[in-house]
Amino acid sequence: xxxxxIDAGAATTKxxxxxxxxxxxxxIAGTVFDFLTAAEKNYRELLDTTGIGRTDVAMxxxxxxxxxxxxxxxxxISEITAHARGVHHLxxxxxxxxxxxxxxxxxxxxxxxxxxxxxxxxxxxAGTGKFLEYTARALEVPISDLGNFALRSGNPSxxxxxxxxxxxxxxxxxxxxxxAKEDIAAGLIAGIAQRIAIMAKRVGLENNIAFVGGVAKNAxxxxxxxxxxxxxxxxxxxxxxxxxxGAALAGQRWRQGxxxxxxxxxxx
Amino acid sequence: MAPPSTASGYFxxxxxxxxxxxxxxxxxxxxxxxxxxxxxPDEIIFAAGAxxxxxxxxxxxxxAPAEQMxxxxxxxxxxxxxxxxxxxRAGGTASCPHVRLVDAVVAEATCDGKKKMYELLPEYVPTxxxxxPQKPGSPEAAAYFLAELRKFGKFMExxxxxxxxxxxxxxxxxxxxxxxxxxxxxxxxxxxxPPPIRGSEILRIMQRQFFLSPDRFRTGLRQLCxxxxxxxxxARTGPRILIAGCPMAAGNTKVADILEQKGAAIVVEESCTGxxxxxxxxxxxxxxxxxxxxxxxxxxxxxxxxxxxxxxxILDLAKEYTVDGVVYYTLQFCHAYxxxxxxxxxxxxxxxxxxxxxxxxxxxxxxxxxxxxxDAFLEMVS
Numbered sequence: 001x002x003x004x005x006i007d008a009g010a011a012t013t014k015x016x017x018x019x020x021x022x023x024x025x026x027x028i029a030g031t032v033f034d035f036l037t038a039a040e041k042n043y044r045e046l047l048d049t050t051g052i053g054r055t056d057v058a059m060x061x062x063x064x065x066x067x068x069x070x071x072x073x074x075x076x077i078s079e080i081t082a083h084a085r086g087v088h089h090l091x092x093x094x095x096x097x098x099x100x101x102x103x104x105x106x107x108x109x110x111x112x113x114x115x116x117x118x119x120x121x122x123x124x125x126a127g128t129g130k131f132l133e134y135t136a137r138a139l140e141v142p143i144s145d146l147g148n149f150a151l152r153s154g155n156p157s158x159x160x161x162x163x164x165x166x167x168x169x170x171x172x173x174x175x176x177x178x179x180a181k182e183d184i185a186a187g188l189i190a191g192i193a194q195r196i197a198i199m200a201k202r203v204g205l206e207n208n209i210a211f212v213g214g215v216a217k218n219a220x221x222x223x224x225x226x227x228x229x230x231x232x233x234x235x236x237x238x239x240x241x242x243x244x245x246g247a248a249l250a251g252q253r254w255r256q257g258x259x260x261x262x263x264x265x266x267x268x
Numbered sequence: 269m270a271p272p273s274t275a276s277g278y279f280x281x282x283x284x285x286x287x288x289x290x291x292x293x294x295x296x297x298x299x300x301x302x303x304x305x306x307x308x309p310d311e312i313i314f315a316a317g318a319x320x321x322x323x324x325x326x327x328x329x330x331x332a333p334a335e336q337m338x339x340x341x342x343x344x345x346x347x348x349x350x351x352x353x354x355x356x357r358a359g360g361t362a363s364c365p366h367v368r369l370v371d372a373v374v375a376e377a378t379c380d381g382k383k384k385m386y387e388l389l390p391e392y393v394p395t396x397x398x399x400x401p402q403k404p405g406s407p408e409a410a411a412y413f414l415a416e417l418r419k420f421g422k423f424m425e426x427x428x429x430x431x432x433x434x435x436x437x438x439x440x441x442x443x444x445x446x447x448x449x450x451x452x453x454x455x456x457x458x459x460x461x462p463p464p465i466r467g468s469e470i471l472r473i474m475q476r477q478f479f480l481s482p483d484r485f486r487t488g489l490r491q492l493c494x495x496x497x498x499x500x501x502x503a504r505t506g507p508r509i510l511i512a513g514c515p516m517a518a519g520n521t522k523v524a525d526i527l528e529q530k531g532a533a534i535v536v537e538e539s540c541t542g543x544x545x546x547x548x549x550x551x552x553x554x555x556x557x558x559x560x561x562x563x564x565x566x567x568x569x570x571x572x573x574x575x576x577x578x579x580x581x582i583l584d585l586a587k588e589y590t591v592d593g594v595v596y597y598t599l600q601f602c603h604a605y606x607x608x609x610x611x612x613x614x615x616x617x618x619x620x621x622x623x624x625x626x627x628x629x630x631x632x633x634x635x636x637x638x639x640x641x642x643d644a645f646l647e648m649v650s
Contacts, residue, residue: 065640080644115648117622122637 001255002052003059005248006039006073007082007241008066011102011129012214013038015046016244017057018252021089025050026241035066043072061251063243065103077250079243080108080118086246087210088113091234096205098196098225098233099242100215102129107199117203125164127196129214132221134164135188138171139181146185150220153186162191186220193224200229210234212242270465270502275492279473282484286321289481290369293319299428302370302393303478304349305378306540306567307400309560310478311444311550312417313374315436316424322478323373324364325349326517328630338385343599344630345517346381350388357392366479372396372427374420378571379604396423402572404565414561421557437556444550447482450489451546457496458535459589462505464496467534468524474541475518506531507649508590512582512612513597514605515540523597523626526635530642536589538582539597544568547581570604578608579615586621593622593649595642600629622649 002024007014009031016026027046031038039062047054062073063082070076077085079099087097088110097108104122108115125131136143150156157179161167167188174184200209209231215221216239226233236242294300299318304325313320324330325345334351352364353373367373372394375386389395398420401409421432457464473492477485509532516524516539527534537543548566551559568578586594594616598605609625616623624645628634 065636078640078644078647080640081647115644118641118644118648120637120641122640123634 003251005244007243008035008064014244018248035069059251061247063247082243082246086242095208099213101213126162147218147220150186153182156186159187193228197228212239307376311440314440317430324352326519448546505533507592510591512538514599596625
């Protein structure tokens with residue numbers, strides 16, 4: 001059975017195709033403005049590249065901030081449940097998930113793939129991809145290099161402000177004082193890692209923690225977060241697609257008649 | 269989900285009639301006081317021959333006028349309450365129609381924000397503040413509060429020109445107890461699975477408890493209980509949810525509405541617009557003043573310390589109403605309830621009852637984000 005998962009995120013749209021539990025293809029593209037257009041285009045292109053027909057897909061399951069806009073999906077689940085499903089599939093022993101996305105960050109506690117508690121930060125840009133984007137811009141460093149920059153630092157600066165707007169001006173004043181870009185980058189990342197670690201400890205995460213979402217691609221953040229939590233983190237080869245993967249798996253489960261959990265979005 | 273009851277039409281109609289009724293009472297020389305909080309005993313007001321209405325505190329549109337004078341980072345209930353009075357006295361449009369009908373406001377020394385806001389009120393409306401011991405449970409606290417209530421009684425006597433006789437107080441205690449018993453009867457019906465009435469409907473009724481006249485309020489409650497006993501069983505609804513936390517003053521139904529929109533069945537509210545308003549009865553077999561002091565000090569508001577009774581009550585309600593999860597609701601910047609959250613969370617965790625914390629204001633900006641959390645929480649407890 002083939003099912004599709006679509007994670008309509010605020011910054012990027014992720015599509016995953018799954019055949020009997022195995023990923024057969026995925027695609028990540030910017031959401032830009034319209035969730036539905038981005039999802040439709042991304043899905044069509046993935047079907048084209050994998051040579052799978054629309055009618056071969058038994059279920060399309062949507063998740064993410066824009067899930068209700070994906071009108072061609074047959075069902076929808078929350079991104080919390082989706083990440084838990086996706087990560088559990090990749091790392092069955094994982095007890096906690098840290099997801100840092102474009103516009104929010106989440107901490108999820110899981111037991112046997114089932115969510116038992118979660119925390120979300122979606123009111124403040126600190127701890128999200130947006131924060132890193134802004135600060136990379138203030139440093140005049142490409143966002144993709146920010147993490148490696150940070151790893152080269154021997155003396156991370158103390159950044160006191162975790163507000164995106166104020167951090168940007170703090171970066172500018174540090175630069176004016178001649179502090180190395182590497183040290184500023186490392187300071188910013190350490191500050192964020194500390195904040196996320198506090199959230200993780202609030203819900204009792206200790207070990208067996210997976211780190212997913214777009215920010216998990218940042219090597220500096222992976223190192224800083226691991227150091228802050230005192231454990232090695234499980235990071236999937238493609239950390240951005242666990243939500244879409246979880247949605248595709250939920251679609252498969254629902255088709256197999258074991259999906260009491262899911263709420264069909266078209267039933268509302 | 270249960271369809272709206274016809275009794276809610278009666279409550280709405282009573283609400284519309286009430287403003288005219290109070291204006292009429294006032295024209296005939298009756299004293300009307302405005303209140304904000306459960307700690308102000310209705311019994312004393314009525315025994316003095318006065319009437320009362322709860323003042324607005326749940327509306328978003330009165331916050332902007334309040335922010336011209338108050339700090340922005342205090343709870344929306346305080347800002348909204350103050351803004352309604354401010355604006356009303358200035359003849360503004362974003363005002364509470366109730367405040368124009370009152371001769372005085374009877375306030376209470378609960379949280380810091382309210383206490384300091386009440387200090388600003390006398391410029392706009394005569395204000396009386398009842399003090400509260402914040403470490404209840406000792407004989408000294410009870411004696412102090414008894415003295416405070418007697419002082420308040422004296423204030424009401426002076427305001428109305430009537431004397432409060434023990435018989436008046438006993439009559440009003442019996443009347444208020446009758447309302448409380450009816451609310452117990454109504455809430456007990458929500459223990460059914462699925463519940464025969466929506467939580468948002470109950471919330472809108474509870475928001476009018478201290479606005480309507482006790483007679484009309486009780487008539488509505490009797491009608492509603494009767495109706496629920498004969499209602500056909502609604503289709504199976506979603507997870508059974510207990511809301512615990514800050515008051516949801518009239519005008520504020522955001523979180524309850526989102527919960528239901530996402531499929532939850534709200535079965536009980538541990539709040540000032542829920543069980544805290546009516547749970548304990550006043551002992552009718554003893555001295556009425558002492559009985560009032562004893563009962564009102566038992567209200568488990570987070571301004572009290574330590575507030576162990578509240579935690580015990582949440583656990584009891586969770587079991588009695590067989591809930592699947594607790595939504596811990598707090599108003600933004602409400603330090604007392606926000607900090608107490610940790611103790612509640614720990615107690616619930618021990619009993620393996622899942623809890624979702626939601627902190628929000630009166631704006632709609634976070635509706636979508638709250639929806640995401642609720643979606644995930646309902647999936648989690650299903």
